[in-house]
Amino acid sequence: MISLLDPLAAIGRTAIGVCRLTGNLALFAAVGVSHLVRPPFYWRMFGRALVDIGYFSLPVVALTAVFTGMVLALQTYTGFARFNAESAIANVVVLSITRELGPVLAGLMVAGRIGAAMAAEIGTMRVTDQIDALSTLSTNPMKYLVAPRLLAGTIALPLLVVIADILGVMGGFIVSTFKLGFNQATYLRSSLDFLQTDDIVSGLAKAAVFGFLITLMGCYQGYNSRGGAQGVGAATTAAVVSASILILAFDYVLTEAFFAR
Amino acid sequence: MNGAVPKIRLRELRKGFGNKVVLDGVDLDVMPGTSTVVIGGSGSGKSVLLKCILGLMEPDSGSIVIDGEDVLSLPAARREAVRARIGMLFQNGALFDSLPVWENVAFGLLAQRKASRRAARKRGEEFLRHVGLAASVGELTPAELSGGMQKRVALARAIAAQPEIMFFDEPTTGLDPIMGAIIDGLIVDCVKRLGSTSVAITHDMASAQRIGDTVAMLHHGRIVWSGPAGRVMDSGNPVVDQFTHGRREGPIQMELRR
Numbered sequence: 001m002i003s004l005l006d007p008l009a010a011i012g013r014t015a016i017g018v019c020r021l022t023g024n025l026a027l028f029a030a031v032g033v034s035h036l037v038r039p040p041f042y043w044r045m046f047g048r049a050l051v052d053i054g055y056f057s058l059p060v061v062a063l064t065a066v067f068t069g070m071v072l073a074l075q076t077y078t079g080f081a082r083f084n085a086e087s088a089i090a091n092v093v094v095l096s097i098t099r100e101l102g103p104v105l106a107g108l109m110v111a112g113r114i115g116a117a118m119a120a121e122i123g124t125m126r127v128t129d130q131i132d133a134l135s136t137l138s139t140n141p142m143k144y145l146v147a148p149r150l151l152a153g154t155i156a157l158p159l160l161v162v163i164a165d166i167l168g169v170m171g172g173f174i175v176s177t178f179k180l181g182f183n184q185a186t187y188l189r190s191s192l193d194f195l196q197t198d199d200i201v202s203g204l205a206k207a208a209v210f211g212f213l214i215t216l217m218g219c220y221q222g223y224n225s226r227g228g229a230q231g232v233g234a235a236t237t238a239a240v241v242s243a244s245i246l247i248l249a250f251d252y253v254l255t256e257a258f259f260a261r
Numbered sequence: 262m263n264g265a266v267p268k269i270r271l272r273e274l275r276k277g278f279g280n281k282v283v284l285d286g287v288d289l290d291v292m293p294g295t296s297t298v299v300i301g302g303s304g305s306g307k308s309v310l311l312k313c314i315l316g317l318m319e320p321d322s323g324s325i326v327i328d329g330e331d332v333l334s335l336p337a338a339r340r341e342a343v344r345a346r347i348g349m350l351f352q353n354g355a356l357f358d359s360l361p362v363w364e365n366v367a368f369g370l371l372a373q374r375k376a377s378r379r380a381a382r383k384r385g386e387e388f389l390r391h392v393g394l395a396a397s398v399g400e401l402t403p404a405e406l407s408g409g410m411q412k413r414v415a416l417a418r419a420i421a422a423q424p425e426i427m428f429f430d431e432p433t434t435g436l437d438p439i440m441g442a443i444i445d446g447l448i449v450d451c452v453k454r455l456g457s458t459s460v461a462i463t464h465d466m467a468s469a470q471r472i473g474d475t476v477a478m479l480h481h482g483r484i485v486w487s488g489p490a491g492r493v494m495d496s497g498n499p500v501v502d503q504f505t506h507g508r509r510e511g512p513i514q515m516e517l518r519r
Contacts, residue, residue, distance in 0.1 A: 124358075130357055132317050133356075133357070135315075136348065137368050138341070
């Protein structure tokens with residue numbers, strides 16, 4: 001029989017579940033970060049993660065940035081031409097790419113590539129007892145698997161975003177000068193004159209946060225996966241979805257914080 | 262044994278998951294330098310027992326005393342030190358598939374910064390030879406090895422840190438009888454060479470008799486019988502006799518029917 005209190009109970013259960021998840025995630029992050037400052041630190045694992053996140057994500061991030069810059073220039077032209085404000089294209093492209101699209105799109109692409117791979121790798125290690133084996137070999141799994149990845153993600157994503165910013169602006173430049181007929185020197189001067197240090201710094205700060213969130217969710221979901229192949233699959237999906245949502249949510253929070261300045 | 266202090270002493274060890282009680286007051290003594298084999302049906306809690314001793318799971322209550330120290334009441338750092346004296350051979354090998362074989366074997370040495378990579382590799386190849394594998398196998402990845410070879414590599418990894426205590430989780434599961442006998446022989450050799458105390462869990466009665474000095478039967482979360490390995494096939498305990506002879510009729514099956 002359905003009780004009147006059932007909906008309330010369901011809401012309560014969900015609220016408790018969310019609180020528990022948030023608490024576990026915060027604890028996991030705190031423990032992971034604490035291992036960054038407690039020796040030993042596994043530099044080899046850090047290097048491997050840095051190459052995996054930074055170097056091997058470069059093609060997908062580069063392509064995304066170039067095409068986004070190109071589309072942005074075209075769309076901005078379409079809109080701004082109606083107000084005879086075509087000359088502002090360079091400013092819009094450079095500002096949008098550095099402050100917003102560079103970090104967010106790079107973050108989402110890396111979340112899809114790296115978040116999934118990390119969750120799958122660590123999840124497989126969990127369900128095949130490899131994480132337990134680490135413990136029996138006097139190796140703290142958080143120190144060996146999680147801490148180097150967190151640091152690598154936090155460092156690699158801003159580096160990727162620097163490249164994405166350059167390529168994104170270049171995409172806008174290519175379309176604006178070769179297709180829309182803008183003068184190359186004027187376009188470049190306009191872009192550089194309008195760009196401020198804060199624009200770049202705020203984008204890179206976002207990227208660092210996104211890099212941390214992507215690796216955190218990949219590691220957390222993988223580390224806590226259960227139940228064989230199905231569990232690993234679920235962890236992989238959860239890592240990508242949760243990292244993507246967190247990127248978008250933190251994007252707003254950070255933009256608000258920078259906007260307030 | 263005669264009054265000697267056990268290397269491992271378990272008292273009233275309990276562990277449950279939700280409403281399901283897995284360990285319901287396990288008492289077990291493992292004497293130094295001996296091999297104890299814990300037998301029991303699937304789901305009887307053998308792996309949970311090993312994981313509790315190893316510190317991979319926290320028991321609900323009871324005591325685990327290793328070399329006179331109750332590990333459950335020790336601070337984390339001291340527990341780590343106790344755990345470092347234990348080697349483990351996992352049921353599926355649990356080899357690190359992202360690392361080559363030699364690095365798997367030498368992992369403990371590298372992780373604890375006890376050797377340079379070159380020296381660790383040399384030691385890794387040495388331990389591979391102990392388990393009957395050529396040094397060239399060290400170049401391969403675990404995925405390129407057969408099940409028997411993976412078990413041997415896992416054994417080499419477990420003994421590389423020269424632990425005082427060795428745990429073996431179903432060491433012959435999934436192997437053909439000849440390879441099972443080879444692995445058992447290697448286990449006995451390695452344990453003797455190191456002078457370790459060992460605890461193995463298995464369903465394989467031939468393996469239990471080859472590895473064990475003592476056999477203990479875990480049933481309904483408790484040790485219902487323990488005695489010399491030579492007597493396990495004729496223990497006089499109906500639960501043990503049914504299990505060891507694989508009879509369909511007996512107290513275990515009667516409980517299944519309920």
